[in-house]
Amino acid sequence: MSKKENKRFQDNTRKTAPKRGGKNRRDYGDNYEPRARRPRPQRKEIFLEPEVQVGQDGLEVVAGRNPVMEVLNGERDVERIFIAEGAEGSISKIVAIAREQGVIVDFVPKEKIDAMAPDAKHQGVVAKVSEYKYASMEDVMEKARVSGEDPFLIILDEITDPHNLGAIIRTAECVGAHGVIIPKRRACSLTQTVALSAAGAIEKMPVVQVTNLARTIEDLKKQGIWIGAADMDGENYMTANLTGPIAIVIGNEGKGVGRLVKEKCDFVLSIPMKGTINSLNASNAAAVLMYGIRRARDTK
Numbered sequence: 001m002s003k004k005e006n007k008r009f010q011d012n013t014r015k016t017a018p019k020r021g022g023k024n025r026r027d028y029g030d031n032y033e034p035r036a037r038r039p040r041p042q043r044k045e046i047f048l049e050p051e052v053q054v055g056q057d058g059l060e061v062v063a064g065r066n067p068v069m070e071v072l073n074g075e076r077d078v079e080r081i082f083i084a085e086g087a088e089g090s091i092s093k094i095v096a097i098a099r100e101q102g103v104i105v106d107f108v109p110k111e112k113i114d115a116m117a118p119d120a121k122h123q124g125v126v127a128k129v130s131e132y133k134y135a136s137m138e139d140v141m142e143k144a145r146v147s148g149e150d151p152f153l154i155i156l157d158e159i160t161d162p163h164n165l166g167a168i169i170r171t172a173e174c175v176g177a178h179g180v181i182i183p184k185r186r187a188c189s190l191t192q193t194v195a196l197s198a199a200g201a202i203e204k205m206p207v208v209q210v211t212n213l214a215r216t217i218e219d220l221k222k223q224g225i226w227i228g229a230a231d232m233d234g235e236n237y238m239t240a241n242l243t244g245p246i247a248i249v250i251g252n253e254g255k256g257v258g259r260l261v262k263e264k265c266d267f268v269l270s271i272p273m274k275g276t277i278n279s280l281n282a283s284n285a286a287a288v289l290m291y292g293i294r295r296a297r298d299t300k
Contacts (some may be wrong), residue, residue, distance in 0.1 A: 050239055059128040063120035065090050068098070068127045077209070079102045079128040079189050084110040087124035094125060102211055104184055132190040135206030137216075139147030140179030141223075143206060149177065151225055152293060153247035155181045157213060157257050159282060162188045164253065165283020167283035173201035175294040181208045181216060181247075217264040220247060227265045229257045230285055232278070237289055242296035250286045 082233040084137045144151040164187045195202045251257035
């Protein structure tokens with residue numbers, strides 16, 4: 001069939017045939033008014049905040065040069081900075097500020113940075129940031145002065161278990177200690193797990209983080225504070241003089257108090273063992289000694 005024979009292509013029918021949809025004046029007459037179009041809704045741009053990355057140690061991971069610079073210049077406590085080996089440019093400024101603030105800087109292979117911040121453009125640098133703010137030694141001494149008591153401090157030598165750290169902070173708050181001192185290296189920091197184990201005490205007990213425990217002990221001794229280390233070969237804590245300004249040192253869960261730290265202490269305290277097991281958990285040992293000091297203070 002040719003186009004001339006097909007009605008769809010004949011002039012007399014094609015001009016009057018309605019268009020598909022039937023929405024024109026020719027189909028509905030001269031009184032036809034087209035329906036006003038609905039305005040298109042404006043597209044709203046949604047900006048999602050980046051998900052906070054938390055490492056296995058419970059510390060927030062801040063990735064990228066500008067974000068790391070911001071936390072260094074802010075109010076939050078930066079635990080440690082990791083920089084990819086060979087990174088250049090503004091990295092030198094980050095290193096300078098970190099070292100000025102006493103923040104530990106580690107140069108590591110880029111693969112480790114990738115593993116620490118897998119979903120971020122880290123630019124060769126990440127920082128581990130604590131969610132909780134540390135106190136200063138001045139804060140601890142001020143708390144002792146306000147309480148009207150001699151300073152009562154707990155020094156932790158490389159406690160690595162966050163549950164132990166949280167339990168010790170909780171007990172320290174319960175016995176009325178004035179502060180807990182922890183090292184920056186090879187030790188647990190203030191994390192969410194520590195906060196949960198401390199059951200709210202982390203907000204009330206000042207925790208001081210220091211670079212060198214041995215030097216800190218020397219400074220405390222100059223202020224008239226007696227330092228006692230918890231160890232198996234010491235004096236029975238039940239017969240020892242635990243009055244006056246005092247700090248007790250609790251050692252690592254496995255190896256105990258380090259040799260250098262122990263040498264700086266004034267005396268050694270031990271807890272008598274009557275069972276077949278010859279040692280207590282670090283947080284349990286700390287609790288026994290802390291309540292020994294509390295008893296000595298309340299009965300003098």
